[in-house]
Amino acid sequence: MRANDWKAQGAGLLICLSAAGACAQGPAAAPPLPEQLQDFDAYVEAVRKQFEVPGIAVAIVQDGRIVLERGYGLREIGKPEPVDAHTLFAIASNTKAFTAASLSMLADQGKLSLDDRVIDHLPWFRMADAYVTQEMRLRDLLAHRSGLGLGAGDLLYWPGTDYSNEEVARRLAHVPLSGGFRGQYAYDNILYGVAQLVVEKASGQSYSDFLAQRIFKPLGMDETRYNADALRAGDKVASGHAKADFKDLQVAPRMTWSNVAGAGGLYSSVHDMSKWMRVQLDGGVYARDGEKEQRLFSAKRQREMWSVVTPMPIAEPAVPELAPAKPNFAGYGEGWQLTDYRGEKLVWHTGGWPGMVSRVTLVPARKLGVVVLTNAELGGAFQAVTMRALDAFLAAPKTDWNAAYAAALAKNRGKADDDWAKHLKARDAKSKPSLPLSGYAGTYRDPWYGDVVIEQTGAKLRVRFGRTKDLTGELSHWQHDTFVVRWDQRWLNADAFLNFALPPDGKVRELRMEAISPLTDFSFDFQDLRLTPVAKGEADGAAKAH
Numbered sequence: 001m002r003a004n005d006w007k008a009q010g011a012g013l014l015i016c017l018s019a020a021g022a023c024a025q026g027p028a029a030a031p032p033l034p035e036q037l038q039d040f041d042a043y044v045e046a047v048r049k050q051f052e053v054p055g056i057a058v059a060i061v062q063d064g065r066i067v068l069e070r071g072y073g074l075r076e077i078g079k080p081e082p083v084d085a086h087t088l089f090a091i092a093s094n095t096k097a098f099t100a101a102s103l104s105m106l107a108d109q110g111k112l113s114l115d116d117r118v119i120d121h122l123p124w125f126r127m128a129d130a131y132v133t134q135e136m137r138l139r140d141l142l143a144h145r146s147g148l149g150l151g152a153g154d155l156l157y158w159p160g161t162d163y164s165n166e167e168v169a170r171r172l173a174h175v176p177l178s179g180g181f182r183g184q185y186a187y188d189n190i191l192y193g194v195a196q197l198v199v200e201k202a203s204g205q206s207y208s209d210f211l212a213q214r215i216f217k218p219l220g221m222d223e224t225r226y227n228a229d230a231l232r233a234g235d236k237v238a239s240g241h242a243k244a245d246f247k248d249l250q251v252a253p254r255m256t257w258s259n260v261a262g263a264g265g266l267y268s269s270v271h272d273m274s275k276w277m278r279v280q281l282d283g284g285v286y287a288r289d290g291e292k293e294q295r296l297f298s299a300k301r302q303r304e305m306w307s308v309v310t311p312m313p314i315a316e317p318a319v320p321e322l323a324p325a326k327p328n329f330a331g332y333g334e335g336w337q338l339t340d341y342r343g344e345k346l347v348w349h350t351g352g353w354p355g356m357v358s359r360v361t362l363v364p365a366r367k368l369g370v371v372v373l374t375n376a377e378l379g380g381a382f383q384a385v386t387m388r389a390l391d392a393f394l395a396a397p398k399t400d401w402n403a404a405y406a407a408a409l410a411k412n413r414g415k416a417d418d419d420w421a422k423h424l425k426a427r428d429a430k431s432k433p434s435l436p437l438s439g440y441a442g443t444y445r446d447p448w449y450g451d452v453v454i455e456q457t458g459a460k461l462r463v464r465f466g467r468t469k470d471l472t473g474e475l476s477h478w479q480h481d482t483f484v485v486r487w488d489q490r491w492l493n494a495d496a497f498l499n500f501a502l503p504p505d506g507k508v509r510e511l512r513m514e515a516i517s518p519l520t521d522f523s524f525d526f527q528d529l530r531l532t533p534v535a536k537g538e539a540d541g542a543a544k545a546h
Contacts, residue, residue: 031067036392044072044385047402051381051409052249053374054241055083059270060389061277061369069270075375076239076251085271086223088237089373090255092264092351094273094360097280097305099192099262100142100335102199102210104301111202114139114304114334121198126173132181141195142334143309144187149178153190154523155449157260159354159492161467165259169194174448176528185312185332189263189523196262207261215296218286219275224268228256231267238375240355244490246413246519249376252355252491253470264351270371273360277369280347280362305334306347306364312337319411321404324396325387342394350379352521354491359386368393380405416519423516431479434502437461440483443538444511444531452511452531463498484516493517494524508533 033040044056055073059066071083106112118125118136127133132147140146153175155161156168163171172190179186196207203210208226216224225231240252257265268276279286284302287294297305308331317323327339327346336347348361358373359382370389372382384401391399433440441456451466454475463485465471473487473495481500494515501510513526 034392047384051378053376053381055375057270057373059274059371061274063367086269088267090353090356092353094351095264095266097335104297106202108298141191145182145310147177147179147181148188150186151522151525158523168259171448185310192263193260221272223272227258227265241376242355242491273371281367318408428479443534445534446529446531494520496526
């Protein structure tokens with residue numbers, strides 16, 4: 001499909017000297033695109049085809065101006081509505097920068113300091129370790145160095161639970177720490193939900209109202225929504241798409257994460273995200289009236305948001321074709337990843353959501369910003385588009401990033417196939433369960449998640465997570481006392497092994513889980529569950545209600 005031209009075409013581009021407004025309209029005001037972007041439409045279409053992405057939206061800003069703002073493809077497969085610059089996508093973890101900015105704004109007001117202890121604002125806050133509880137600072141909530149493992153506790157909201165935001169935060173007291181406090185980088189989401197609660201406590205507003213009044217309204221981000229619950233009639237919203245069983249593309253349900261919105265709840269368009277990038281690149285300034293500046297946050301606070309708090313390990317490229325993208329340094333600041341590319345500092349983040357992934361990238365020294373929103377789950381697409389745009393403005397050698405990221409994807413899929421082959425080779429297919437099926441049925445409880453129910457229906461077992469409606473599925477025997485769950489919702493791509501541990505008396509002592517495929521999203525942190533049998537009549541009310 002031909003790219004959907006941005007609104008200004010034929011009518012003159014809006015030239016904005018600020019993020020919110022103060023715009024003057026002029027015909028043919030956009031500068032010519034760099035040579036590498038002359039075939040950009042064809043390139044993005046090739047990326048869509050390579051990674052089977054129904055729709056992509058892209059915006060590029062430089063020196064306070066939108067230089068490109070376009071949509072490609074469809075909002076949903078099988079339907080005619082096209083993606084354009086005003087199509088809303090879930091931006092997922094690109095929300096984190098908004099949460100970091102919110103805390104910075106409150107710090108500028110003197111309502112908090114990023115060096116404050118979390119318990120100074122939320123006295124009930126607890127981590128699994130008393131020392132960590134006492135020493136956790138607001139900055140620690142933003143920097144992925146708490147001692148939690150990768151994605152720890154994500155099942156409290158992922159892929160969607162009925163816990164409230166505060167309930168999720170309170171259950172952190174039982175989520176085990178697997179690393180040293182401030183000892184290493186390990187990406188988490190759940191602490192951004194805690195940061196959201198701090199914003200609410202310090203501001204006296206709901207997080208939704210704070211964002212609407214303090215960020216969206218000043219910047220003119222009229223197309224940005226707080227969670228799917230806030231979508232309005234008439235909004236042009238993209239549907240997410242996932243490859244069920246890693247092979248068949250289908251529409252994923254529209255989701256909302258109101259219980260951790262500070263980590264990833266927002267929907268936005270590239271048109272609105274261009275305003276967000278411009279205020280970032282302008283050091284927090286969103287309007288100027290003569291010598292007077294209007295600011296979201298101070299220059300000091302932005303420097304700190306863009307400074308490394310937690311060093312990140314630098315991995316070797318998955319394939320040789322990606323070697324030019326390997327950074328010399330990598331770290332996480334406050335809501336932003338920090339690396340370098342071809343001698344320029346990059347400030348960026350990605351977002352992942354069931355059926356949608358995205359990337360926002362800033363090159364501060366060049367006053368350059370690139371946002372790519374997509375409605376399928378493969379990150380190679382937004383990476384390939386982002387890197388082509390960066391190369392164009394940095395006058396880098398032309399690289400076929402589409403082919404490079406396709407090669408990396410092929411390698412990862414090959415590794416997953418090899419991993420599955422090892423499972424098959426190790427399987428004793430002739431083995432039998434130690435117990436009759438009824439011996440495995442019952443309610444099992446994990447201290448931080450809650451109840452998981454295994455029910456016998458005729459000659460089959462089914463598993464149901466008490467607070468997560470989408471995590472229901474059927475068990476099949478794998479070997480010995482290990483079963484495989486195939487979730488009813490095949491777009492989850494999160495089938496898992498369930499291993500029942502039996503003591504000498506033959507009754508189940510513990511149930512452990514782990515995802516089968518290395519391609520499964522890390523937020524399915526089944527491996528952190530420690531499920532033990534619950535006596536009849538003691539199952540929690542929520543599990544019973546389902």
